[in-house]
Amino acid sequence: MSTLSDALVQYVAIRRALGTKLQEPARTLGQFVDFLDSQGMEFITTELALRWAMQPNDVQRATWARRLSMVRRFAAWLSATDSRTQVPPHRLIDGRRRRNPPHIFTNNEVKQLMVEASRLHSPKRFRAHTYKTLIGLLATSGLRPGEVLTLAHPDVDLQSGILLIRETKFGKSRFVPIHESARMALMRYAKRRNELEPRPETEAFFVSETGLPLHACTVRRTFAKISRAVGLRAPGMRGKVGRGPRLQDFRHTFATRKLIEWYQAGMDVERELPRLSTYLGHSDVTHTYWYISAVPELLQLATKYLIGRRPGGAK
Numbered sequence: 072m073s074t075l076s077d078a079l080v081q082y083v084a085i086r087r088a089l090g091t092k093l094q095e096p097a098r099t100l101g102q103f104v105d106f107l108d109s110q111g112m113e114f115i116t117t118e119l120a121l122r123w124a125m126q127p128n129d130v131q132r133a134t135w136a137r138r139l140s141m142v143r144r145f146a147a148w149l150s151a152t153d154s155r156t157q158v159p160p161h162r163l164i165d166g167r168r169r170r171n172p173p174h175i176f177t178n179n180e181v182k183q184l185m186v187e188a189s190r191l192h193s194p195k196r197f198r199a200h201t202y203k204t205l206i207g208l209l210a211t212s213g214l215r216p217g218e219v220l221t222l223a224h225p226d227v228d229l230q231s232g233i234l235l236i237r238e239t240k241f242g243k244s245r246f247v248p249i250h251e252s253a254r255m256a257l258m259r260y261a262k263r264r265n266e267l268e269p270r271p272e273t274e275a276f277f278v279s280e281t282g283l284p285l286h287a288c289t290v291r292r293t294f295a296k297i298s299r300a301v302g303l304r305a306p307g308m309r310g311k312v313g314r315g316p317r318l319q320d321f322r323h324t325f326a327t328r329k330l331i332e333w334y335q336a337g338m339d340v341e342r343e344l345p346r347l348s349t350y351l352g353h354s355d356v357t358h359t360y361w362y363i364s365a366v367p368e369l370l371q372l373a374t375k376y377l378i379g380r381r382p383g384g385a386k
Contacts, residue, residue, distance in 0.1 A: 074113060075104045082148055092221075095287065096141045103142055114155040115146045121163060136164040173323035174303075174316035181210045181321075183301040191293070197267055197280050202293060204260040205277060209318060211253045213325030213351055216318040220285055222276040229258050236352060245352055294318050326351060326359065 083097045106123045107115065124139035143159045150156040176184075188202035208219055218236050226235040232254035234247045249257075261276070268282040275284035295315070298304040304315025329347055333340050348359040 073104070073108050075107055075115075078149055078153075079104050079145070082145055085148075096144075098286075098288075099138060099141050100145055103138075103145075114153055115142065115149065115157055117157045117159045117163070120146070120157075120159050124164065132164060139164055173327070174320040175327050176210070176316065176320065176324045180301070180303060181206070184297055184303075187297045187300050191297075193280050195267060195280055197263065200260060200263055201277060201279070201285070202290075202297070204256050205290070206294075206297075206321070207256050208249070208253050209321035210324070211250045212247060213322050213329075214247065215322060215352070216290070217287065218352075220275075220277060220287055220290065223274040224276055225274070227257060227261075227276050229254065229261060243352060243354070245349070247350065291318060322351070 079097075079100055083093055083100075086093045103120070103123055107113075107119060110119060112119060120139060120142045124142065125135050127134065139159055143161075146156050146158045150158055185203050185206050188206055189199045191199040191202055193199065205219060208214070209216065212219075212234075214234075214236065221237070222234065226237065228234070232249050232251065234249060235244065236247055237244045257276075264271075264278060268278070271278065271282055273282070273284050277285050279285055279289075294317075295304060298315050299306060326347065330340065333343055344359055345356050348356040351359065353359050
């Protein structure tokens with residue numbers, strides 16, 4: 072193991088001890104250290120960090136910027152003990168992210184995705200069961216993909232149908248009740264998983280065919296292939312998965328449908344919105360308001376609702 076590899080192990084351990092999960096950055100920085108080793112380098116330079124960060128061709132600049140920011144944090148920590156370390160400057164890559172309009176799934180699209188997921192091949196046929204259940208839970212719960220993937224056995228109450236979401240994006244934990252159909256699907260999944268792995272090596276609720284926790288990057292890529300198979304994503308160049316709906320769009324769909332339902336029922340959405348914000352785990356209700364401006368149908372309904380509330384407006 073190289074000196075940089077040793078340093079990375081220590082860096083990850085310290086960050087996790089301070090409460091950061093550091094899952095994706097740990098894997099990504101491991102790839103960066105392997106790259107430096109292949110170049111025969113024993114320390115970080117800005118030139119090599121930039122070259123590595125920009126290696127993927129068919130991605131947005133925001134992805135390059137995110138990769139470089141991971142290196143920058145690691146380099147800043149490492150520079151305290153290795154004076155040769157160069158820390159890449161801020162904003163070396165302009166990666167300001169623009170929020171893409173969400174894809175709002177129709178009921179038929181969700182059904183097609185689940186059917187296609189059930190066709191996934193694997194020796195034990197467990198991969199198909201895993202992805203079908205994952206998609207169904209995301210579509211009916213509005214959870215973040217990362218929240219679903221980090222669920223552990225103690226977090227899933229299969230009797231009451233309540234999930235414990237632990238310290239996620241904004242450091243908050245919350246209880247999330249799920250639909251009865253989702254509860255029954257999770258029970259079937261847990262039964263099948265326990266049959267295959269009576270003595271699991273992990274507490275993760277969703278696991279791979281080998282009984283190990285699912286990697287987020289693998290799940291995203293598999294979902295992209297499923298989306299392409301049902302016509303929701305165009306093929307990318309040189310074997311890439313292409314652009315199209317993301318797992319996060321199930322969350323957008325859930326929130327959008329709930330807001331449309333409230334508007335169409337004539338409910339006071341402004342009063343109800345904090346409930347949805349709490350359920351979704353938003354740190355501020357203004358984050359929930361984004362859905363209204365991002366979806367044309369919602370914006371139109373909100374406009375009609377506000378006009379109707381004005382003195383002399385249509386009721």
